[in-house]
Amino acid sequence: MRTGASTFAEGVDLSLYIIAGISIFFLIGITAVMIYFVFRYSKKRNPKATNIEGSNTLEVIWTVIPTLLVIVMFYYGWMGYKPMRNVPDDAIVIEAYGQMWKFSFEYPDGKVTDSLVVPVNRPVKLNLNSRDVLHSFYIPAFRVKEDMVPNGENYLWFEPNLPGRYDILCAEYCGQLHSYMLSSITVVSDAEYNSWLTSAPSITDEHPGLSLLKQNACLTCHSQDGSKIIGPSFKGLFGKTEIVVTDGQEREVTVDETYITRSIKEPNADIVQGYMKGLMVSYAEVLSDEQIAEIIDYIKTLE
Amino acid sequence: MTNTALSLNYLQAKKGIFSWIFSVDHKRIALLYLYSIGTFFLVGVTLGVLMRLELLNPGKDIMEAQTYNQVFTMHGVIMIFLFIIPSIPAVFGNFFLPIMLGTDDVSFPRLNLLSWWIYIIGAIMALSTLLFGDGPADTGWTFYAPYSVKTGTNVTMSVLAAFVLGFSSILTGLNFIVTIHRLRTPGMSFMKMPLFAWALYATSWIQLLATPIIGITLLMIVAERVFGVGLFDPSIGGDPILYQHLFWIYSHPAVYIMALPAFGIISELLPTFANRTIFGYKAIAFSSLAIAFVGYFVWGHHMFTSGMSGPARIIFSIMTFLVAIPTAIKVFNWVATLYKGSIDVQPPLLYALGFIFQFMIGGLSGLVLGALAADIHLHDTYFVVGHFHYVMFGGTGFAFFGAIHYWYPKIWGRMYNKLVANIAFFILFIGFNTLYFPMMIVGLMGMPRRYYDYLPEFHLPNMISTYGSWILATGLLLMLGNLIAGSRRKREHIDRNYWKTGITLEWQTLSPPPVSNFDRMPVLPKDGPYDYDHKPEIKEKED
Missing domain, CATH: 1.10.287 (Helix Hairpins)
Structure with missing residues (x-):
């Protein structure tokens, strides 16, 4: 152990x-x-x-x-x-989100990260939430685990007492890349923690569209460099002509705002030739129209 | 009836495929189950071996993540719903319960045939997901919502298959309960019933009372997927924890559907091969009922990390520990049955001893998981996978193998090679423990279950485990080959009481039994089913 x-x-x-x-x-x-x-x-x-x-x-x-x-x-x-x-009253409260297939964390000051940094010997409380299906937040070295339920009110807390870097794993099966849903928690001294809080970049400094892609784990399946993972790459996607299968019929489409919006909301409606159906869930409930617009705006920059 | 009609055995009575698939003879239905269940077991084993191959090294070995997820789901669905739930009751219960009770069939022979047909329809539905729709489900056999509601794979069909299979289980349970109440031979009171019948009795009540809940729950999944009714998916107003409660209210008692009949088998094997009465008949009989009863109230231990309230977790933890007590009582009584026996080490006894050892590991590791603190660390890790396989395969699976070696001469009137059977047992035993023990270690290290890929520090135990799967597969093939070879041997005369020391009623009739089970009235031992002091003299031929 x-x-x-x-x-x-x-x-x-x-x-x-x-x-x-x-x-x-x-x-x-x-x-x-x-x-x-x-x-x-x-x-x-x-x-x-x-x-x-x-x-x-x-x-x-x-x-x-x-x-x-x-x-x-x-x-x-x-x-x-x-x-x-029994969570101590002075615990640092961090919002933790699970989604297919990544973790993200929101610190009290609004900083958003994809891994945790916490001070040693200070209690930390995580409010657990999920953006899609069940996940389970598990740090073997801390002996803590609790499920991340959509709309759930689960939480866990811990007090790290040994500086170092430890694995965070997803323990509840959550689909195709469940075993790749990993993150880490780094336990540092108080001083290091404070300087990290002020200096390290938050994901929110990036293009808001990219942050959304990261938060929703889109990039696990869609690359930004043109390589084929599970879904088509975002590189050079906007304006491209694709052959898609709609209701069993092949047809040609030009990738525009309407097409991308439809692909996010009804991923199984048009399947790009050479890709599998049924691997993506609908994000109609997850992303607002404004957020989808941000994403499209970011995809336009990937030429 | 003439004497020849009475002694015409059930295998020869009629010929042709229809005389089998439409037979209402409980013995033939038992064999229908045996062959179908055996086939699905081999499919499940093959999938398991493929999973172990994939996990031999970190990263991709032989298949993609999505395929792996579908393979482990199929493995679970097949092993749980098509193999282990029906296994002992449907095969050996069907064959031997009426004979052990001294009667000629179950109460509802046609219903019995129907339950086999329902089983086959359910099995075809489950396997059809391989060929039709968007591929087999990738949810795990637990079909946890909301993933099972959202995934694009063919969950609807898999869930409907499990729903249909539930009816088969309910009908078998119903049939056995009525048979036990109504058809015991004169003079056989409940307290003079063999312990296998007691175990089936407790099992049947669970089948009858718990299975409808899973049926309703699975239909709820279908309603949600097909009609968009918000039951479990929070994005449409449902509650995913509700699904877990409903699922485990059935599926935990279902674990006892799988385990109790195995306890019954062990309680039969030990007296025969120790050539003495069972130790603590009442304790063993009533502990089955106690397990069946308390087993209804422990389902929450599957949900210690789900977000269930604190007091609920504490109560479910206490209840879980309580189930351990009747289980421990059984183990102590079994071991005490060997005391001052006159022990004949035959292949079935080896399986019984293997069962006791492996089942103890399974049960004791269950205690670790029942403790709140330890479970927080081990929940949903490979420790659980190891624990579960120790109970289900090391326990029930080995009891099933023991039973088939025990009743083989009675069922077919032929015999397998005992030396090969012993060798196969030891290979199986070594393979089993090499395969599953490392899973507990890697679980303690923190490796979650249902993992297609893993961190490098988990490599060694996974490698050993995969090697174990090869040994286990070798043992299975040898065992199976030996059993098949035995059935192809020339038919010779097999004594009624092949092991000489069998005392329950099936050993008083011919091997194989005649169509109506007995060629002459069975004689009950004076004081209870295992009264070896007054064991009835069994003559081979009528004077």
Whole structure:
């Protein structure tokens, strides 16, 4: 297991070790007894079996002992979990968004990033949200995980206690590139954190259309350099003539505002020849008309 | 009836394909199930081996991400709905429940045939997604909303297939409950019923009461996809967590539909090969009911990270730990049954011992997942995949293999090669553990499940796991080859009580049994089904 790097790690690992310890003890013990019986009471060594129908004493013993043990296990599980639901009042609150297939974060001062930087030994609360389907925000080193639900009110918090860079993974299956939905969290000193807050560029300094493409993970499937990924590239797209399949019929279209808008809102209406249907979901609910206009404006710049 | 009519066995009674696919004989229906379930199992295994090949190295090995997602969905749907849910009840329950109860068929033979046909229709629907529409579903077998509502793949058909298959399961459950209540041979009270029948009884109640919920839930998905009714997708006013609740209210008890019949098999194998009475008959029988009952109230442990309220998480955690107690009681009683027995190590017993070991790993790792703190770390990681396969494959799968080796001479009146069977068991056992144990390790390291690609630090366990899949596949092929070779051997006389030490009623009739199951009235042991002190003398021939 990765070294724990948050204050929760101790409680989680303790519950794990206690349950695993008890389990391994019983696993080895019972298996050993079972194998011993098979040899000791083999047909050869013990030609005549003794019929023992049961024993109430033993039944009581092996009901009571497991009951006590599972209560102990539950207790440690609960104790390790309890602090995860009590967010300290002084926590830094960051909005975290999941979408197919990337994470993005919005700091209290409005800075938007695609990975996290947080100060060591300070509680951080993440309000979890999703822009499309279910995701799950998971930092193995911190032992935290909580689903990102669209319109949901989920949250999690942690207090990192070891500086370093740790993986953020998506743990809830969310479609084609689920396993590539990764990010990182960097734990730094207070001073470094403050200088990062003021100096590092926010994604919002870019062309607003590009920010939207990044936030909505469009670029996972549509390249900006002309290479073919899952969908057609954005490079030189505007004004180009494409052959598309509409309701099974091939036709030629010129890429303009109307075409791009339709492709964003009804991605399966026209499929560019050579690409697969059904891989893109509609963004009609996600992007406003103004935002789509920003995106088109940005695509125009990619000549 | 004349004596020859009584002794004409069910395999020879009629000829031709229609005498099989329209048969209302529970034994023939059992074999229909066996061959269809076996075929789908092999398809599922092939998909599993392909998945492991893809995960041999990070990055792309043999297929694209989208294909991989569809493969693991197909693997799950086939293994869950087409193999493991029907497996033991539909095959061995159908074949042996009436015989063990000393009767000639289930209560509703035509309904029994219907449930096989429904099963086949559901299976064809599930497999049709490979050929028609926009490709097989890529949602995972859990069909979580809102992804299952939004994806362009053929989710509607897969979901409808699962819906149809549910009816097959409900009908089988209903049939068994009525059979157990109404058709026990005179003198066989509930407390004198074999433990396999008890296990099927508990299972059948779950099938009957829980399956309709998944049916409704799956129809809700269809309503949302086809008619745009906002049930689960928040963008049209639905609640995705509601879907998870509805799904797991069925699917957690369904885990016991898969596991309880396996417990029943083990409770049959141990007395026969230890040549002694079962230890703690009542404890084993009632713990099945307790598991079935408490199993209804633990579904929330699938949702510890979903955003469910704190108190709900705590209650579901406690309930989950409670299920462990009746399960532990069973294991202790099984091991105690070996005490002072006269143990004959035959292939079915090896599978039973393998079951106990692997099922313990599966169950104990379940305790880790039941604890709130540990589950936060391990939820939706490979640890869960490992745990699940230990219970379902290492447990139920091995019990299924044990059962087929146990009843083989009774079903076909022939015998496989025992030495090969033993070798195949050890290859399977080693392959199984090499395949699934590393999954728990990589889960502890933090690798999420349903991952097409993974970070370099997860490489080694994944590699070992893939090697394990090759060993396992070899063992399966050897086992299967041996079973098929056995059926092609020249028919010889197989004693009624092939293992000599069998005590339940199927060992009193001919091998294979006659059409009406018994050629003479079965004799019950005096004090309960496993009363080895008063084991009825079984004569091969009538004097």
